[in-house]
Amino acid sequence: MFDDNDVDRKICIICSKGTLDMAYxxxxxxxxxxxxxxxxxxxxxxxxxxxxxxxEMAYLKWSPIGNPHKMAMGNMQMGIPNxxxxxxxxxxxxxxxxxxxxxxxxxxxxxEFLEMITDAGGRLYACKLSTDMFKLEEDxxxxxxxxxxxxxxxxxxxxxxxxxxx
Amino acid sequence: MFDDNDVDRKICIICSKGTLDMAYxxxxxxxxxxxxxxxxxxxxxxxxxxxxxxxEMAYLKWSPIGNPHKMAMGNMQMGIPNxxxxxxxxxxxxxxxxxxxxxxxxxxxxxEFLEMITDAGGRLYACKLSTDMFKLEEDxxxxxxxxxxxxxxxxxxxxxxxxxxx
Amino acid sequence: MFDDNDVDRKICIICSKGTLDMAYxxxxxxxxxxxxxxxxxxxxxxxxxxxxxxxEMAYLKWSPIGNPHKMAMGNMQMGIPNxxxxxxxxxxxxxxxxxxxxxxxxxxxxxEFLEMITDAGGRLYACKLSTDMFKLEEDxxxxxxxxxxxxxxxxxxxxxxxxxxx
Numbered sequence: 001m002f003d004d005n006d007v008d009r010k011i012c013i014i015c016s017k018g019t020l021d022m023a024y025x026x027x028x029x030x031x032x033x034x035x036x037x038x039x040x041x042x043x044x045x046x047x048x049x050x051x052x053x054x055x056e057m058a059y060l061k062w063s064p065i066g067n068p069h070k071m072a073m074g075n076m077q078m079g080i081p082n083x084x085x086x087x088x089x090x091x092x093x094x095x096x097x098x099x100x101x102x103x104x105x106x107x108x109x110x111x112e113f114l115e116m117i118t119d120a121g122g123r124l125y126a127c128k129l130s131t132d133m134f135k136l137e138e139d140x141x142x143x144x145x146x147x148x149x150x151x152x153x154x155x156x157x158x159x160x161x162x163x164x165x166x
Numbered sequence: 167m168f169d170d171n172d173v174d175r176k177i178c179i180i181c182s183k184g185t186l187d188m189a190y191x192x193x194x195x196x197x198x199x200x201x202x203x204x205x206x207x208x209x210x211x212x213x214x215x216x217x218x219x220x221x222e223m224a225y226l227k228w229s230p231i232g233n234p235h236k237m238a239m240g241n242m243q244m245g246i247p248n249x250x251x252x253x254x255x256x257x258x259x260x261x262x263x264x265x266x267x268x269x270x271x272x273x274x275x276x277x278e279f280l281e282m283i284t285d286a287g288g289r290l291y292a293c294k295l296s297t298d299m300f301k302l303e304e305d306x307x308x309x310x311x312x313x314x315x316x317x318x319x320x321x322x323x324x325x326x327x328x329x330x331x332x
Numbered sequence: 333m334f335d336d337n338d339v340d341r342k343i344c345i346i347c348s349k350g351t352l353d354m355a356y357x358x359x360x361x362x363x364x365x366x367x368x369x370x371x372x373x374x375x376x377x378x379x380x381x382x383x384x385x386x387x388e389m390a391y392l393k394w395s396p397i398g399n400p401h402k403m404a405m406g407n408m409q410m411g412i413p414n415x416x417x418x419x420x421x422x423x424x425x426x427x428x429x430x431x432x433x434x435x436x437x438x439x440x441x442x443x444e445f446l447e448m449i450t451d452a453g454g455r456l457y458a459c460k461l462s463t464d465m466f467k468l469e470e471d472x473x474x475x476x477x478x479x480x481x482x483x484x485x486x487x488x489x490x491x492x493x494x495x496x497x498x
């Protein structure tokens with residue numbers, strides 16, 4: 001009666017990092033998947049909790065550390081070797097420059113991006129173990145978060161889904 | 167005769183990091199998946215090998231670097247900007263504080279966590295390329311590890327599974 | 333007429349990191365999956381773009397930061413605590429030592445590895461948002477890259493695939 005093509009495609013994204021460079025991939029993929037008609041759940045754990053914590057979500061930083069990467073920024077070459085990346089101020093410099101670049105590309109900031117995702121039907125969940133560890137309550141979290149759930153709830157929810165751990 | 171619902175759900179987790187913050191997510195997910203009746207295989211590669219190396223597994227450290235994150239630890243706010251995170255001693259400070267926090271939450275240490283997982287039927291495998299690179303033999307690994315296998319073995323083993331790369 | 337076993341297994345790997353330790357896992361898995369007869373697509377985003385950028389791909393570095401790991405290198409023990417890892421020169425030291433180790437194991441360098449993968453039928457794609465952000469054009473990319481595609485294209489392409497985010 002039903003064939004496989006009728007089954008909705010489901011994507012579960014686990015966001016475990018709190019730096020901008022690893023926050024955006026999850027949001028970009030979630031947004032794209034929603035545009036393609038997939039069901040999308042995001043599960044925020046460990047450092048990823050920052051993405052949905054009211055006091056943190058607007059202040060995520062770009063991390064140049066661990067990315068010994070020469071970035072072409074506009075007409076300027078920004079080379080950040082690991083040693084320099086560890087010096088005071090470099091995170092701030094990198095964050096400011098890249099935020100400017102992303103504004104030019106009309107990239108939404110994290111809070112606006114989350115709103116786009118929930119408006120499109122994406123659901124956000126916080127990891128119970130992580131909220132316990134960081135002493136966070138539901139009130140500390142972005143108001144569109146559906147709730148705080150455990151790892152076994154996540155496993156149940158992700159049955160049949162493509163799981164993407166970021 | 168059989169329909170798809172009879173097919174066991176299978177989860178394969180690749181653990182590639184050697185810091186506590188990225189070791190725990192794999193173990194928590196593995197444990198939750200086993201509790202939900204899934205078949206679970208863990209494949210340890212690159213820095214993740216530390217999680218199953220006898221001489222290392224009890225001494226993993228929390229990594230504050232790359233996570234410019236303000237953590238609420240008990241009543242104390244611990245802000246670790248990248249620059250400070252790179253200073254001598256900060257890894258140790260963060261590790262001690264967070265270990266204390268995790269003890270309060272009755273989080274098992276890595277070796278105990280692995281034992282829970284294998285007791286529940288989870289299987290542990292080490293990546294051959296990585297053991298060759300780090301000059302490790304089976305004797306150097308946690309005794310519950312099933313064996314050292316190659317990447318093609320992993321691909322065969324993960325057919326039909328949800329793959330989670332951490 | 334056809335049963336599920338006739339459906340080709342498909343693996344989509346997202347490469348988001350630009351350090352050797354996180355570049356190799358994607359290439360090793362892609363290569364293994366191709367050897368096992370899977371269809372393989374690689375999608376390079378954020379720092380992972382370095383892996384397919386002509387001016388960068390031969391110069392990726394090993395990142396000791398965030399991996400407070402004691403590595404057995406030949407007969408030499410190399411301990412790199414986070415604090416030391418942040419000092420000038422340590423990335424270079426680690427990269428040189430590990431490259432030597434990988435040569436002994438006859439590990440191909442990144443450009444040769446990519447060639448093996450495309451020769452075996454693997455397809456490489458660059459992420460449009462990331463190329464825009466880093467001001468890269470198709471001409472800046474490794475010639476075997478199929479093209480620059482958006483996140484929604486990636487979602488379409490990965491329908492029915494096992495997705496591995498690295």
